[in-house]
Amino acid sequence: MSAPHDPLQEYVVGYPKLAAQMEILPELSMFRRFGALNAQNLLYMQAELAYLEKKLRERQQIDANDPSGKRSAYALNWFWLKGSENTDAGEQQALILRIRQVLKEYTSILKYPKPSPWDLHHMQNYLQTSEMGSNALTGDDARIWGSVLDRDSQNPDLITLCPREKKDAFSAWAAESTIINLFRCGCARFMKPSRVHGVVGYQDGTVYRVTYWFTSILASLIPIASIAVLYRVQSMSARLGIIAGFNVLVSICLMALTGAKRAEVFAITAA
DSSP, X not given: OXXXXXXXXXXXXXXXXXXXXXXXSGGGOOOOOOXXXXXXXXXXXXXXXXXXXXXXXXXXXXXXXXXXXXXXXXXXXXXXXXXXXXXXXXXXXXXXXXXXXXXXXXXXXXXXXXXXXXXXXXXXXHTTSTTTOSOSOOSTTTTTTOOSSOTTOSOTTOOOSSOOOOOOHHHHHHHHHHHHXXXXXXXXXXXXXXXXTSSXXXXXHHHHHHHHHHHHHHHHHHHHHHHHHHHHOOOHHHHHHHHHXXXXXXXXXXXXXXXXXXXXXXXXXXX
């Protein structure tokens, strides 16, 4: 029996042939994210930018108060700042060019959203743990995430590379409260550490499934309850009041238990 035909026999065995197979079946294009290395690289760039920003502000103050040459005009006229490049008076321009170079790589992540308060507080707590030591970070970037002593002292332009799935207000509150209470009551000691990162954790997806079932059941019960109440009430004015009350209840449920937009809330309650 002859061997099956190899459509990739013209490719050299190894990376060339593996890449050709990925081209045929793109689902095989699986690679490591190198999350820790990428995060470490971003931390270094963030620290460098924080340092460069500080040095630039200092240099701008020095140049603005220097009466010699054109240094005092750097903040007023770009022509004089640009003309100082590669001269003894070009410290500010050199800093700007270096910042521009680092920002070109760093700004690729600026499209990401802000972190949730839950994750920000977790970061602040972790920086104060014994695993990170008494002085986790000591550079200009040490206060970027704020601290446990001042929860709102973080930089306002923080972003997160892996945002949590956007959920309705009820699901987000339920997930946060449930996980906090599970750790507080000591349930973590009955769970095995994750094989991936070696620590005990709870998946908020489980809580989201519970809230999904809860909202689904509630959505089916509200119309039934309104019909049952209206059936037993004979007064027309009372019926109108009950209808108005259930409309308000539906609107509140839509806003709190779902991700409905304002237009959708108006459309459903007006129907």
